[in-house]
Amino acid sequence: MSASLIWWSVAIYLIIATLVGFLSRQKKPATRMSGYFLGNRQMSGLVSALSYSATTYSAFMMVGLAGLTYAGGVGALGFEIIYFAGVSLVAVFGPRLWALGKRFGFVTPSEMLGYRYANRHVATVIAVSNCIFLIPYAAVQLTGVGYLLQGTTDGAISYNVGIFLATAIALLFAYIAGIRSVMWTDSLQAIVMMLASTLVVFLVVQGLGGFPTLFDRLATERPQALTVPGSGLFSLTTFLGLTLPWFFFSLSNPQVSQRLFMPASLGAMRRMLLGFLVFGFIYTLVSVLWGFSALVAFPGLENADLAAPRLLGSDYVPPWLGVIVLIAILAAAVSTIDSIMLALSSMLSRDLYANLKPDVSERRQLRMGKVVVPLIALLALGFAQLQLDLIAVLSVAASSGLVAVVPAMIGAFYWQGGTGAGALASVIGTTLFVLALYATGNSLLGLPAGIWGIIVASVLFVGVSLVTKAPVERAKECQAAVDEVLGKPVSRDARSDDA
Numbered sequence: 001m002s003a004s005l006i007w008w009s010v011a012i013y014l015i016i017a018t019l020v021g022f023l024s025r026q027k028k029p030a031t032r033m034s035g036y037f038l039g040n041r042q043m044s045g046l047v048s049a050l051s052y053s054a055t056t057y058s059a060f061m062m063v064g065l066a067g068l069t070y071a072g073g074v075g076a077l078g079f080e081i082i083y084f085a086g087v088s089l090v091a092v093f094g095p096r097l098w099a100l101g102k103r104f105g106f107v108t109p110s111e112m113l114g115y116r117y118a119n120r121h122v123a124t125v126i127a128v129s130n131c132i133f134l135i136p137y138a139a140v141q142l143t144g145v146g147y148l149l150q151g152t153t154d155g156a157i158s159y160n161v162g163i164f165l166a167t168a169i170a171l172l173f174a175y176i177a178g179i180r181s182v183m184w185t186d187s188l189q190a191i192v193m194m195l196a197s198t199l200v201v202f203l204v205v206q207g208l209g210g211f212p213t214l215f216d217r218l219a220t221e222r223p224q225a226l227t228v229p230g231s232g233l234f235s236l237t238t239f240l241g242l243t244l245p246w247f248f249f250s251l252s253n254p255q256v257s258q259r260l261f262m263p264a265s266l267g268a269m270r271r272m273l274l275g276f277l278v279f280g281f282i283y284t285l286v287s288v289l290w291g292f293s294a295l296v297a298f299p300g301l302e303n304a305d306l307a308a309p310r311l312l313g314s315d316y317v318p319p320w321l322g323v324i325v326l327i328a329i330l331a332a333a334v335s336t337i338d339s340i341m342l343a344l345s346s347m348l349s350r351d352l353y354a355n356l357k358p359d360v361s362e363r364r365q366l367r368m369g370k371v372v373v374p375l376i377a378l379l380a381l382g383f384a385q386l387q388l389d390l391i392a393v394l395s396v397a398a399s400s401g402l403v404a405v406v407p408a409m410i411g412a413f414y415w416q417g418g419t420g421a422g423a424l425a426s427v428i429g430t431t432l433f434v435l436a437l438y439a440t441g442n443s444l445l446g447l448p449a450g451i452w453g454i455i456v457a458s459v460l461f462v463g464v465s466l467v468t469k470a471p472v473e474r475a476k477e478c479q480a481a482v483d484e485v486l487g488k489p490v491s492r493d494a495r496s497d498d499a
Contacts, residue, residue: 002319003156006149009323013331014169017185021176033107033366037346041102043183043262045271050187052259052272053279054335056249061287062197062329063144063308069291071304073225075234077288079243084280086247090273093251094260096413098269099485100478101261108347109257113405116412116478118471119420122427123351126405129431130254131344135376137253137398138340139383141333142166144305146384151309152326163384166330167377170337174373183262189335193328194279200317200325201286204293207316217296225295241448245399248454251409252402255336255343266486337380345372400438400449404430407454407461413482415465416475422465430457 034040043051069076097109106112110130114123146162173185208214218226234242250256263269294307297314301307308329312322349369354360404427411418433456437449444452 003153005319005323006153006157006326009327010165010330013327014172017188017331018172018176020185020188021173023184032362033346033350033369034105036366037107037342037369038258038262039183041262042264043268044264045268046275047183047187048259048263048268048272049275049279050190051183051335052256052276053283054187054190054193054332055259055339056256056276056280056336061283062193062290062325062332063148063305064140065284065287066290066294066308066311067303067305069288070295070301070307072234073222074228075239076291077284078228079234079239079246080284080288082243083246083249084277084284087250087273087277087280089248090250090260093409093413094269094273095266095486096482097257097260098263098266099482103481103485106261107258107350108343109254109409110347110351110405113408113412113423114351116471116474117408117418117420117423118474119424120351120355122408122420122423123347124355125424125427127344127347127351129404129427130347130402131376132431132435133398133401134253134255134340134344135379136383138337138376138380139386140398141336141340142380142384145330145333147303147305148309148312148326148329151306152313152322154313160385163381166334166337167381169330170334170341171374171377173334174338174341175370185331185335189328189331190279192324193332194283196321196324196328197286197290198282200312200321201289201293203318203321204297204311204314204316205289208293208296214293214296218292221299222295225292237447237451241400241450243450244454245403245450248403248406249399252399252404252406254347255339257409258343258346259339337377340380341373341376344376345369348372400453401431401434403453404434404457407458411461411465412478416472416479417465417470418461418475419465419468419470421468422461422463425464426457426461429460 065076065080068079072079097112100106100112100116104112104115106115108123108127110123110126113126114120142163145166146159149157149162149165150159205211205214208217215226245252260269263272290308290311293316294301294311297316298307298310301310311317312326317325346369349365349372353368354365407426408418408423411422430453434449434453437444437452443449
């Protein structure tokens, strides 16, 4: 693709997306945290589904998963299917998170956990831990855009120009109308992304001789790519290290779990989940086929993350279609960056700043949240310039630390014996442990950080909770609120406690 074609396409995308963002704004500017960061909890099921999909399936999929398939073969499909299975957690925990958010007005998942465990330090510690791991994950999205523009133009648009462009666009959309503009622009780009990327797969596969020829060539030329666990990248421990953190993605990543506060009703949440599952299944197959097609068409790439850009810039794909997919991937990456920036800024404002100054008004919390957004963007930009590793591996590295919150999240709804001290020990201990593993080689006793993270978090949460006093009354209060909102009968104990 020519650089001029891409620049004109980016300009057109910016005009359309900016217009959509402005149209999504409320008549009155948001003055409350829930208005700016949660869309007043009034998002429809369709918009929520498309936005959830665009945010989750970002540069990681079309660039990262395609690259992982190129490097690791069929094991990459198993890796993504495990994540897909983990979305079932939304069906279990989504209604409960939504119910507590509606009942108590929570803005962040960490705020909810701080309340449930009757310890505001829990919320603060989770906010800081999430910043440590999510800023590099935001950088992964910038890296995807940089590789995409560099690869499709043969370097005419440099990597650094790509990451600066993505950062600037993300800041623009974040400030237009907060999460509302992000979700509405997400909806537009999710539809374009799905249609264009699917069409690209069929054109590339047909250019390679059709599906039978593609897999015959893989079986003949790259047989290891079709054998479990894959072509050298995966072993059992590597596979588990990658997939375990990804399974808990919907609970551990606040930019995802925070969206469970946003649907207007439980019906909207169900539609969101069903829409996401349909979108995700198709998009997973498309991304893996991209990786296999690139492996046949362009064997021997030094950087596997350039597999998708090489396909889009090749003769197999008409330039007009390639640039549409490129813009869709760019938009999806920007969506994820926006969601991360807004989630982290809301946490730093609500769970750190407001906890340090308990009497601060909500208007000042919102102002502080907006101030923090560009700082988060600049930190992500700094990480992206390091170009550290495979996109998929970096994404999992972030998730390995984020699982620190998973035991506390599960315990919030299913174990009255969980304590604030247990949650604090789990988050702080796991964060330090995972950071130490990555600093010293990412393994202990032959097991990667992705496996150790959930083990250490669970042991610390359960162990410390067993020797400290649990806020049982608060647990009953939260359970009664969930039962009330979800239409379940409130227990006799809960009713007497409320009285």
